[in-house]
């Protein structure tokens with residue numbers, strides 16, 4: 001079997017276009033643009049790249065982007081004061097504090113300070129709790145993006161066996177909850193799981209989110225499985241290469257011959273994250289204005 005390649009880049013572009021149209025409708029209805037505030041503390045190079053892409057995508061979707069860059073030696077109090085100011089600012093619908101924060105700043109305390117109604121990352125315990133009990137809130141962008149790709153490919157997930165590898169608060173746990181809500185049978189595997197190949201071998205759906213290059217081997221997969229690869233790992237440079245290749249958590253070349261469908265790295269899950277962030281921000285904007293968000297957002 002040769003797997004269908006799930007084109008996350010194209011799917012994300014369509015989602016961004018739809019969000020852009022609906023952002024325009026929001027601006028007309030509310031008399032202002034939806035707004036996203038992004039806070040970056042310090043100079044982590046990867047974070048700088050992410051924040052720049054988020055800014056560009058926000059503006060391209062017809063929303064306001066407010067960037068706040070603080071120096072690496074910012075203390076926690078200063079950051080909490082900024083978050084409090086953004087919580088009160090009616091032009092700001094969504095607040096995203098880019099992680100990781102510099103050592104010495106308690107990430108959980110900062111996330112806890114964000115108003116749950118502006119927490120478009122879905123990291124606040126209130127939103128994690130809402131997801132756990134099936135109330136509407138904000139769902140973390142990456143797992144929600146994975147879910148969109150899965151339902152687009154498979155339709156109804158009822159009764160399918162899903163294995164999520166990785167148990168982070170940002171991806172693994174919310175991913176498992178979304179799959180459960182969709183009536184899949186879920187297993188969360190992690191570093192202590194015994195016989196991971198056998199566990200993965202049961203899965204109709206595999207979501208790999210461990211952050212270890214090409215850890216999931218092709219011969220673990222059930223024939224025809226749908227594979228969502230959340231990992232983005234840079235290999236050490238090979239001879240003659242300046243930078244190493246980017247690879248996922250799955251042995252892509254091998255898995256292509258076995259899976260029914262698979263997301264590539266790059267161009268699979270990655271582009272979905274920002275598109276869903278824009279979507280969450282627009283949902284926040286509608287709710288903050290006391291309006292019902294459009295059904296198809």
Ligand code: GUN
Pocket residue numbers: 096097098099100121141142273
């Ligand atoms: N760092 C890496 N990914 C993310 C994300 O989705 N949100 C935030 N806030 N920080 C990140």
